Amino acid sequence: MKVIRMAKLIVLGGALILIGLICWWFFGHHVQQTGRATRTKTGQEATVVVNGGYSPATIVLKKGIPAKVNFEMHDSTACLSHVVVEQLGIDKDLTKQPVTTITVPTDQAKEFNYACGMNMFHGKIIVK
Structure with missing residues (x-):
């Protein structure tokens, strides 16, 4: 049970990080030359x-x-x-x-x- 719960937390954390990176890539303010x-x-x-x-x-x-x-x-x-x-x-x-x-x-x-x-x-x- 503890292993399954830990795996779910890791997957959720990874998904949140990935969503954050995607939002930054498409909507973030990027400095242009x-x-x-x-x-x-x-x-x-x-x-x-x-x-x-x-x-x-x-x-x-x-x-x-x-x-x-x-x-x-x-x-x-x-x-x-x-x-x-x-x-x-x-x-x-x-x-x-x-x-x-x-x-x-x-x-x-x-x-x-x-x-x-x-x-x-x-x-x-x-x-x-």
Whole structure:
């Protein structure tokens, strides 16, 4: 009887810890990096590394300077195999090449949200 009771307590404790971790993963406040574009001869470029998410998740671009954002694929997860920027009508398959480039209009200050193909991982491109 004592062994069964102890086993139930261990299973209950493990389940509560697992529920807590799941809640933290989906609802917790996670600090996200913000990246800035670097100047090139023809404009500005920023790189987002795709590896279990987007790093940095937020990119800041300067208004009025032609811009490209490179998505560098390091993860073969099905969810992260596509990047979707709905406002620009972009849905790119990231698995076809190691780096996929998208052009972002910078003629006006604006924010563009992007996500993985399953809308589970998110990022933002800010033009200011």
